[in-house]
Amino acid sequence: MLKKVKTFHPEALIGDDHFRTYVESFESELLRGISTVAILQIMKRYPEEGIYGYQLLKELEEETQNVLIVEEGTVYPLLRKMEKDGVLKSIKRELGGRPRKYYILTEEGIKLLNHMSGFFAKLLEAISPLMDFQISLPEDMFMYCPNCANKIKLDDFSKFCEVCGLYIEEIKN
Amino acid sequence: MNEENSQNKNQELVNNFLAEVERKLPFWLKDQKEDIEEILEELETHIWDKATVLAEELDPSEDHIRQAIDQMGAPSKIASEYKRRGKPKFFITEELFPLYTRVMIIAAAVLAGINFLVFIFSFASNKSVGEIFGAFFQGVFTSFAIAIIIVSAIFVYLSHEGYLPDDLGRFARRFPQVNFLPVIRLDKDKDKTITQTDPLTTEPNVVKETIIVKEPRVVREVQPRKRVKRVSYVSGRNYLSEGITGMVFGTAFVVLPFLPILDFIQEAFRIWITIFGALMLLGGIIKFLQAMVGRLLRLQQLLMFLGLLVTAINIPLFLTIIGKAQIFTTTNVLDAVLNLLDLIITKIGYTMNTETAILALTITIYITVGLTALGILSELIRMIKLEVEGFPEKEVIYYD
Numbered sequence: 001m002l003k004k005v006k007t008f009h010p011e012a013l014i015g016d017d018h019f020r021t022y023v024e025s026f027e028s029e030l031l032r033g034i035s036t037v038a039i040l041q042i043m044k045r046y047p048e049e050g051i052y053g054y055q056l057l058k059e060l061e062e063e064t065q066n067v068l069i070v071e072e073g074t075v076y077p078l079l080r081k082m083e084k085d086g087v088l089k090s091i092k093r094e095l096g097g098r099p100r101k102y103y104i105l106t107e108e109g110i111k112l113l114n115h116m117s118g119f120f121a122k123l124l125e126a127i128s129p130l131m132d133f134q135i136s137l138p139e140d141m142f143m144y145c146p147n148c149a150n151k152i153k154l155d156d157f158s159k160f161c162e163v164c165g166l167y168i169e170e171i172k173n
Numbered sequence: 174m175n176e177e178n179s180q181n182k183n184q185e186l187v188n189n190f191l192a193e194v195e196r197k198l199p200f201w202l203k204d205q206k207e208d209i210e211e212i213l214e215e216l217e218t219h220i221w222d223k224a225t226v227l228a229e230e231l232d233p234s235e236d237h238i239r240q241a242i243d244q245m246g247a248p249s250k251i252a253s254e255y256k257r258r259g260k261p262k263f264f265i266t267e268e269l270f271p272l273y274t275r276v277m278i279i280a281a282a283v284l285a286g287i288n289f290l291v292f293i294f295s296f297a298s299n300k301s302v303g304e305i306f307g308a309f310f311q312g313v314f315t316s317f318a319i320a321i322i323i324v325s326a327i328f329v330y331l332s333h334e335g336y337l338p339d340d341l342g343r344f345a346r347r348f349p350q351v352n353f354l355p356v357i358r359l360d361k362d363k364d365k366t367i368t369q370t371d372p373l374t375t376e377p378n379v380v381k382e383t384i385i386v387k388e389p390r391v392v393r394e395v396q397p398r399k400r401v402k403r404v405s406y407v408s409g410r411n412y413l414s415e416g417i418t419g420m421v422f423g424t425a426f427v428v429l430p431f432l433p434i435l436d437f438i439q440e441a442f443r444i445w446i447t448i449f450g451a452l453m454l455l456g457g458i459i460k461f462l463q464a465m466v467g468r469l470l471r472l473q474q475l476l477m478f479l480g481l482l483v484t485a486i487n488i489p490l491f492l493t494i495i496g497k498a499q500i501f502t503t504t505n506v507l508d509a510v511l512n513l514l515d516l517i518i519t520k521i522g523y524t525m526n527t528e529t530a531i532l533a534l535t536i537t538i539y540i541t542v543g544l545t546a547l548g549i550l551s552e553l554i555r556m557i558k559l560e561v562e563g564f565p566e567k568e569v570i571y572y573d
Contacts, residue, residue: 053215054222071246072223073194076215077254098218101211 035060035070036078037120040113043088043105050091050102053079079103087112115163118144118151146171183238187220190242197252201340204467212255220245256335265325266332272341273328276414280324280421284316287425291434300437312434319424327417327461341413341464412464419457426450448490456483470563477556484552487545491538 007015014020042059043051051059057072082088087109090101105113122144125135137144142151148164159169191213195203203209223241224233233241245251259266265273292309300308331341427450429435430443459480466472 052218054219058226071244071250072219073216073245073248073251074254076212076219077251077257080212080255081258096222098221099214100218101215 031068031070034120035068036082037113037116038064038068039075039078040082040087040105040109041117043103044110044113046102047104050104052095052100052102056103082109111162114152115148115150118142119149121151122149143168143171179235180232182235183224183233186235186238186242187217190220190245190248191217193248194251197249199252199256199334199336200465200467200469201334201336202255203469204340206468216245216251256333258335259332259337261332264332265328266337268337269328269332272338273324276328276417277320277324280320280417281317283422284320284425285313287429288312288316288434291429295434295437304433308433308436312429312432315428315432316425319428320421323421323424324417327420341411412460416457416459416461416464419453419460421457423450423452423454423457426453445490445494449487452483452486452490456480459483470559474556474559477552477559481549481552481556484545484549488542491542491545494538495535 005014007020009015014023038060039056042056042063045051053076057070057075060068060070079088083090083103086106088103089106090103092099092101094100121135121137125137128135141154143154144151145161145164145166145168147166148161150161150163152158152161152168159167161168194216195209195213198209198212202212220238220241221233223244224237225231227237227240228234259268261267262270288309291312292305295305295308427447429450430438430446435443435446459476463473463476463480466476
């Protein structure tokens with residue numbers, strides 16, 4: 001985000017190249033994991049037809065009101081890696097006269113996403129006392145595995161956490 | 174006409190950007206041609222999509238293309254994201270760590286062996302026992318330091334570039350092989366015994382795969398229920414291991430002659446070992462680069478040619494020993510070798526004299542020169558094969 005931020009005054013903090021680079025690298029580190037979760041969440045909405053790179057980035061920008069901005073070219077290496085890791089699968093289709101690669105979450109990908117978003121939610125909740133914000137998790141719909149923070153639907157019939165295998169039947173009730 | 178020019182200009186801008194990304198991609202990825210095409214195709218589609226949106230669904234102008242390319246990020250950044258593979262562990266990825274430790278152990282063991290041999294020969298010199306032990310430990314310490322520095326530097330580089338063990342083996346398997354000896358059996362799946370009685374109930378699949386070996390080979394049928402030990406005279410050329418070996422031992426041979434451990438040998442022999450080590454080091458660097466560039470044909474051929482030159486210099490270097498046998502006869506080296514041989518051989522009633530030893534040395538050198546020439550010839554054949562056939566592909570039938 002800071003890459004697109006203009007410096008209005010030479011004596012402002014980011015007017016100094018050292019601090020500008022420092023903040024930029026902090027943002028980039030923070031965004032790396034968060035953008036992965038956000039990308040997978042968008043992908044989850046297209047379980048059948050899949051979603052191609054440009055469409056995915058467009059939705060990401062719109063949904064996050066241009067706050068979560070990733071360098072567009074760097075999304076493709078990420079998608080490729082996740083495909084190689086079995087988190088995603090892809091199909092090629094043509095649209096608008098150009099071949100496009102549509103990405104779909106695999107079964108394992110969905111499970112991983114539940115864990116990632118659960119962990120991220122619990123992390124935000126845990127650090128909220130240190131920050132000036134409050135987090136309210138939708139605990140009427142989901143529970144978070146006490147062992148691995150996996151997000152589990154309360155109406156899910158599974159007795160075990162599908163990520164770490166913890167027996168959760170009693171905890172759910 | 175203007176519109177056509179503008180379209181050409183736009184396509185050129187996109188192509189330049191894609192070429193820059195491709196240039197910066199790691200070698201292990203460049204080795205996979207279909208993947209590269211897919212990666213670049215995806216990036217290109219994205220640029221045109223973005224530019225079309227910026228042009229509000231009209232034909233994008235040059236400015237729109239530039240803007241779209243700008244938002245893609247720097248080619249080096251995109252390329253570096255493709256290198257992000259493996260779990261970091263002390264600058265070397267967890268995936269490469271077992272290979273790293275294996276290479277380190279082998280290098281250290283062989284270097285310790287070389288130092289031990291020199292240590293035994295040192296007893297024939299006029300040095301005191303204390304000096305011999307001191308020189309031995311200094312030699313071992315320096316050799317280990319060389320192995321640790323070079324092997325670690327290589328594996329840190331490989332980890333940084335995102336190499337995984339599979340990438341390193343893949344190229345060696347795909348490289349054309351030249352065999353001067355007949356092949357009895359080469360079986361990809363060594364653990365599985367294929368018999369004539371194997372029921373084939375499933376339909377075979379067909380995949381495109383790079384040819385592993387081009388020469389016709391004789392495959393002996395394995396009788397059912399008999400355990401057959403497979404013998405292969407072919408070992409895939411693994412430029413990575415050859416490169417690491419060359420760099421580690423080459424550096425050791427360059428450095429060791431200047432340490433006390435070898436100060437009992439003549440100056441001329443010391444220089445000879447240093448030159449031999451330098452050639453080995455240079456050859457190792459070239460082999461390592463060959464492993465890195467993979468199937469980039471022209472670059473691979475250039476490196477093969479440079480490697481040939483370095484190997485060829487070894488021939489006159491070895492032949493100089495024959496002309497200057499005094500290097501050995503006037504030093505303690507030959508005496509030391511003879512003493513050791515005497516110690517072993519006189520037990521069975523044979524004593525070797527200096528002339529016989531020099532004859533044996535001369536024969537050994539001729540054999541070495543012959544083998545080196547054979548190596549050069551096989552590398553030349555490989556180069557020609559690559560020129561004629563490239564890295565060819567064929568259909569391979571396999572069963573699930």
